Amino acid sequence: AQSVTQLGSHVSVSEGALVLLRCNYSSSVPPYLFWYVQYPNQGLQLLLKYTSAATLVKGINGFEAEFKKSETSFHLTKPSAHMSDAAEYFCAVSDNQAGTALIFGKGTTLSVSS
Amino acid sequence: DADVTQTPRNRITKTGKRIMLECSQTKGHDRMYWYRQDPGLGLRLIYYSFDVKDINKGEISDGYSVSRQAQAKFSLSLESAIPNQTALYFCATSDPGTSGSGEQFFGPGTRLTVL
Secondary structure, eight states, X not given: OOEEEEEOSEEEEETTXXXXXXXXXXXXXXXXXXXXXXXXXXXXXXXXXXXXXXXXXXXXXGOEXXXXXXXXXXXXXXXXXXXXXXXXXXXXXXXXXXXXXOEEXXXXXXXXXX | OOSEEEEOSEEEEOTTOOEEEEEEESSOOSEEEEEEEETTTEEEEEEEEEETTEEEEOTTOTTOEEEEEETTEEXXXXXXXXXXXXXXXXXXXXXXXXXXXXXXXXXXXXXXXXO
């Protein structure tokens, strides 16, 4: 069975600092991996996705993530945090049968202080 | 206009009441999903539908039912609401034919409170 573990339910950074949100997955087949962001009182928006092409994936708003098969990880990073990045972030996995349901991690809340 | 809409956006109801949450989409996707979000638990799948004639239970389907009235409409019902069904509910759609990856597109959510 597939699963996702997000390490750290809350992460706090200063504006301009590096953002690192951790995600480890478990999958018996090559996975598709996603990061979604949820701003307060809004739905989920796709940040980026890994679909077995390039292992370094660039997304919106300056975020990127690297797929590391050996570590079963898909950590999300951004070189310089902005106040507007404060939100909840979800890592998700689906198997390579595109269109099957996603398995979500429990989420990481990112706080950004000035 | 939003591609995936949910009504109502907020609902307060009482224990034992029947309630229906509705989802409509203009993306033309065949696949639709219902999730619930609870603080600290992420999103969990309730039901999903790959087309009008195909309905499948998800991880936490007990206490819920669904109806796929058309390709564009997928409703979630709570036959007899209970307080632990208080949560944020999301509808989502996907189309593997175009995205190829299973990427899902989410509605804005319905916040349900059961007293």
